Amino acid sequence: MNLNDLLSDFFYIKEQNIFIQNMCINSKKILNNCLFVALKGHLIDGQDYINDAILNGAVAVLTYNTDRYNNYVTYINLIPVIHIKNLQYHLSSIAHKLYKSKNSNIPIIGVTGTNGKTSVTNILMQWLYLLKQNPTICSTIGNGFYNSLEYTNNTTDSTIDIQYNINKFIQKKSNVIILEVSSHGIKQHRVRNINFTTAIFTNLSRDHLDYHKDMRDYANTKWSFISQYSINNVIMNIDDDIGLQWSKQLPNAILVTTKQNLINKQKKYFLVKNINFKTDTTIIQFETTWGAGKISINLLGYFNVINIILSLTTLLSLNYTLEDLLYTSYKLKPVYGRFNIIQKNNCPKIIIDYAHTPDALKSILQTIKFYYKSTIWCIFGCGGERDQGKRSLMGIIASSLANYIIITSDNPRNENINDIIKDIIQQCSFKKKYMSIIIDRKEAIQYALTKAHKQDVILIAGKGHEQYQIIGHKHYVYSDYDIVNDYYKQK
Structure with missing residues (x-):
């Protein structure tokens, strides 16, 4: 596309023959006929990389204007x-x-929501694939088609990547697209100009307050996606207090709940009547606008009940039949990096999970206590240059629900790891003999594997699917799964 045609709503330049084929925000990834976009980010200013982008072959640059009135060209x-x-x-x-x-x-x-976005997104993708559809996702654990995801570093990609991926998915015959929508993505307008037909709200609890500064701004940002994007089909978890409050402002919202007293049968709804938690399955009896039934899933925990019923309600609202959904449900698998269990003979049970918020950590530990009457080890850390206020909350939660805790590193970035650990432990009620500080995450996991008894449970929290450890500005290759598997190979 000609540059002047692309920018016709904003500016006209004298050059008539600049052809634009690609756009990017990374000066190291300039493609053919590329328009480099230099944005001012939360931590990095793209204008610092304009010269690099030009040296790498950018044919034009688009950047922000601090002038109060006019667009201009240099x-x-x-x-x-x-x-x-x-x-x-x-x-x-x-x-x-x-x-x-x-x-x-x-x-x-x-x-959208604080916790559960990745699980719901990936459950939907699995289910649609089982229903012979061709779904694609943009998710924390990857972008693309079922069984061929490309790894990504962000929950919600840049607006350029999102638009590029949507176009690519459609050209490759995807017939349903599912996107995780983060608060950063909403606040930074990355999900504008996407024709969302359905929105799902999972829950709201503390996260990202390094960016939003307070819960009001965080909540308002999430609400703006649901209320301002003209989405006709909205699925709300009203077990969540915020979801219940917001649903009252949305006359056509579909209500999803496990609580009989919350349901309004004047609206479309999904009501859980009974939950039977078994050792390796969960059986959910339900009543809905689309009929009643019972579903058995190979996923554990109350949080997965919510994830499943939000997904099931969404597919029912899109006119997939209850019969087909129940018939395929037994094939659903746990989402990678979310309550994944590794069990070896005569070894402690390992659970790897992405839980990195107070609410998520609490939910996972409570689930472990419910299923396994065992000694619980909890290995976790908190990200550097991120919400400092949640650190002590996570320390309190871990020390109250686990028997042993090991504080370690989890993407410290440019912050001193010892300062992060001090924040975590400042209000912990643990005796020293039950709490260890092992900064090297690999050593922390190996220590727990060595010390734990075979009947114990070890929760490795915070990284889940991640394949890196961020120290300074660098991403180092790292995986909790690799550490555990390598340990067992050497035994």
């Missing part, structure tokens, strides 16, 4: 650098214009 080595007012807001429409697919009238589902 030049670096004859390469136009176009300054646009409110670029972050408008970028999605520019990317949409470049990558827009001609056949884009397919269901697009957005999943």
Whole structure:
């Protein structure tokens, strides 16, 4: 597309023949005929990388404008650098214009909330695949088609990557797209110009307060996605207090709950009547607008009950039959990095989970205590340069629900790991003999595997699917799964 055509709503430059085929925000990943976009981020300013992008072959640059009134153009080595007012807001429409697919009238589902986004997104993908559909996802654990996900570092990608991926998925014949929608993605307008047909709200609890500063801003950001994006089909978890409150402002919301007293049968609803938690399965008896039934799943814990019923309700609302959904449900598998159990003969049970918020850690530990009447080891840390206020809360939760805790590193970034650990343990009620501080995460896991008895349970929390450890600005190859598997291979 010609650059002037692409930017016709914002600016016109004298150069007539600059052809744009790609857009990117990473100066190291300049593609053919690439428009480099230099945004001002939370921690990094893209304008610092304009020269690098030009050296790497960018044919034009789009950046933000601090001038109060006018858009304008400057030049670096004859390469136009176009300054646009409110670029972050408008970028999605520019990317949409470049990558827009001609056949884009397919269901697009957005999943938002603090915890459960990845599980719901991936359960939906599995279920749709079992129903002979061709779903794609943009998720914390990867983007793409079932069994061929490409790894990603963010819950919600840049608006450029999102628009590019949606176009690619449609061209490759995907007929349902599911996106995790983070608060950062909403706040930074990354999910504008996407024709969401369904929104799912999982829950709301403390997270990302390093970015949002307070819970009100965090909640308002999530609410803006549900209330302002003209989404007709909204699935709400009203077991969550915020979900219940918001549902009262949405006349057409579909209510999902395990509590009889919350249901309003004047609306579409999904009500859990009974839950039977077994050793390796969960049986849910339910009543819905679409009929009643019973579902048996190979997923454990109350949090997975919520994930399943949100997914089931969504598919019912999209006109998949209850009969087909129940028939395929027994094939659903745990989501990678979410309550994954590793069990070897005569060895402690290992559970790897992404839990990195106070509410998620509490939920996982309570689930372990419910299923396994064993000694619990909890290995976790907190991310550097992230919400400091949640650290002591997670320390309190771990010390109250686990028998032994090991505080370790979890993406310290540029923050001193000892300062992070001090924040975590400042209100812990543990006796020293039951708490260890082992900064090296590999050593922390190996220590627990060595010391725990075969009947014990070891929770390794915080990283889940992640395949890296961030120290400073560098991503080092690392996986909790690899550490556990390597340990057992050497035994």
